[in-house]
Amino acid sequence: MISDIGIIKSLVENGEGLTVEFKESRISLNKDVYDTVCAFLNRHGGTILLGVDDNKNIVGVDKDCVQAIKETFVTTVNNPQKINPPTYLSVDPVEIDGKTVLHIYVPESSQVHRCGAKIFDRNEDGDLDITNNTDMVSRLYQRKQSSYSENKIFPYTGLEDIELSLLAKCRKTATIRRGDHPWKDMDDMDLLQSAQLYQIDRETGKSGLTLAGILLLGKHASVLSAVPHHRTDLILRKVNLDRYDDRDLVEVNLVESYDRILAFIAKHLPDPFYLEGTTNISLRDTIFREVASNILIHREYMNAFPAKLIIEKGLVRTENSNRPHGMGIINPASFTPYPKNPVIARFFRQIGLADELGSGVRNLMKYGKAYGGENPELIEGDIFKIIIKVPEFGGGKDSGDSAGQGTKLALSRHQVKILEMCLTESSISDLMSIEGRSDRTKFRNQVLKPLITAGLLEMTEPDKPTSSKQKYRATEKGKERLTTYRY
Template structure:
């Protein structure tokens, strides 16, 4: 959150979507009552280190790690907050003091804390546990607003893909060692993930639409949602029709893999250093785009989700429940969950981060993948994401202070007539590790087959080496000293 946005919240004062807590050295005992109330109502901002009048008192710096640990641990504890919900505290410096900011989105489920249900109005948090009519209205509003919670009483475990349960457990274990899913039966896993509910209208219980979409067999999904599909299209050589297409009508877990493979098939990659590790820039960027396309979608509408690759852009679009209109500003927007249960499930598998981070990550990675360009997120009935590709075929400017030395070493070792095309290939590798043979060929002006032969020759001469596997690795110039 920016300091300007924070100042606006402070000036606005406490209300339906804003709550202040002092929490100078520990988390207020009633803090999770506000968390619960925000989840049940319309979401909101919880600021720790601020008094009731909006005065900044600050949180003692040495106490911040314990307070944040307390928030994260309790948010994932069924006994404290049920069902659990992922929260991401943010520490903000203002007026030489530190406050902790929590953005809490509206949830698609009814939550309780310490066994009590809280709702929110302009005057604060209210315990409605013993008010049966208010509780019933709350459940009804959630059920009718979030279609992912639609209950299908006749769905059985046999309607889900057995192999998928094994896959998601592996993904979750890789993300967090000792993940609770590892010790659960398939039914226990579904229930713990909020995929089994009671319909307040009919009184019947069953697995939900979210369960079918995440783990259902293809025929199961078509039975509960006949219009469901995701269309992946390439329109470059033939813009009026398509060059390639994948009509995807399977579960969301496999849909993610197929869309990532489709992107990998048709777009070049760029590897770059992130911290101490090299990573695929293309995968980091389109992980966010594809996750957003699959997760934040109104599935009950027949409009198909689309991922379209064109000559100068990639754009994704899906039907949405808008909470605004026009371009989204990453520095000043309030994320709103379209399908919180599905999003939480993807988060457990490590395929999406906390709510709102995807927009910021897409801006960060896009500016590197397509130098000088920025993505667009357009809110409306149809939510659109646009990734420009205008500079994708161009390498970044060569580091002139480094390349001449490399060229001299190669010529000294292998002679002046080393080969013009080989030298151009080395220059491309020097500029940008991780390009495919076809992408290198476009840079040099030769076929990808000719590039592959040259790469094999350069490897045999010890000029370049392969780092990582054949798929997912990259070429690097060897130490020629």
């Protein structure tokens, strides 16, 4: 999570409220900080600032205590004896006027949480203990159940309905990302319960996987049994506009769906060379990781509308069913993130397939213009839509990045490798071996032809394009172009 100093200062200036809480916490955590975490989880989420007193003074957290406070907080919110169900939150240090403020963002949860044995709700700028108020507790449970379909319990489902090898892979990924991750020492059922993917219906006493659990990790038959209409339709439509040029109908669980979406994107969109500072990053992968996680996490799965990702000439657009909290084009400057499926989102974050709530919009805006020349559009409504302009393979325009480095964006990294290999004459077989291509016709049309048309590559037998003796070499223009690329 990256905290903006301006936003933090604005929160301090506006003071405490329904979604903002200050804790002085100079050398240790205030004991009631976990009451606030519980209240925010149960209400609308919110921001906790450690190092700010009740009078809006930034007093700062003692620098020698920062690490201990962070570790204590993260460990405690992961402990079901303190916060139940446990949650996974991060603590982000921010330096303001030489003082350290610890920023904690608590998203709204789709569950009802307890702190110790108590249930807290948020009321104005305070945490309200509602444990013994049966009416308020009942309304809280009803609100959560009616707002979040991901919590629907499927009685009598269990480990036999999920892909256990995929669950093991997710555990391994989470523990590689964080060595002390609580999943490390849990058995399969404990992990599912910890991640809120297996629950007990408090009205009937029946237990089972939730819709979130089946969607995330379920076997194919289990997913379609729970949600028969579930699918993500991936379409390439550039030549045959009435139908499609390529299509992948994805009906598997969400973790596997994520990989299928990115594979389809990699197959049909270029990955232009791009420098951020002195680091080469993949614009395509950075952008479409956010897109893939968005259409999987923020979908209303009770709606039969099929999610779509459509690649057209010069753009990609997505559509998925939605419970809107506004209408029209999202303004990133005033955008307030709202968790549509908090349990699914939290699981995706643990395995590195998503970042903190709201960061996806920021990343799309940050890199979208560099990739396709225009800012992406995100349109809120009953159908949530994303429109992203994209370059074509071998496109001829150059575009500078936001840092003003003048990085050219026309070539994919694959094409850069081709040019490098063609500094000496190379056969088509040699060139295809770079990334294991097997279809010569597609390789000529999609990779070599754009380079030749741009004057960066030439044939040794120009009058016999398909000659068995044909080789390719970089032109002087191509050699000059390579000098702009640094790995």
